């Protein structure tokens with residue numbers, strides 16, 4: 148058995164044990180304790196990546212690109228796994244980007260993270276951005292402008308998503324300041340996580356919750 152299989156078995160065992168503890172708490176009449184525990188477990192569970200192929204191990208699948216850009220996967224430099232993405236555009240200056248549209252909950256917290264390798268002065272900066280659909284609330288972005296020959300993290304934190312949104316566009320944008328950059332910019336491990344618990348999980352327990 149390799150390490151990954153052992154970890155999976157261990158996770159399965161822990162989940163089973165959590166279910167037993169939860170059942171015991173409910174049977175003991177400790178419903179508020181069970182609900183609190185369930186909320187905590189769901190919060191941990193909800194931290195999975197809402198983006199598909201955020202590590203670019205499946206090529207460019209799941210991502211769309213701005214018109215005329217060159218968006219391909221590479222084996223070096225890579226932050227994790229075997230592949231990362233590279234992005235550039237020839238013969239022009241200005242913005243170039245890739246994106247994914249995702250369903251979001253109103254009033255939830257979202258965090259966008261990614262690793263960026265920018266070691267080319269022809270690019271002025273690289274940004275991660277959350278654009279809320281159907282909302283006047285401002286987009287959220289964080290950028291990296293210095294050049295380094297290693298991957299650096301970018302994190303975009305939203306306090307709360309707008310009350311009138313149900314979709315967001317997640318963008319990685321590179322700004323070209325000098326046309327025909329000798330090297331592209333690279334990204335890896337792009338992730339979007341949320342505080343929001345899965346829908347439809349609570350009513351069964353909450354109907355007995357004392358007010």
Ligand SMILES: [Ca+2]
Pocket residue numbers: 202203204225226227228229230231335336
């Ligand atoms: Ca990767």
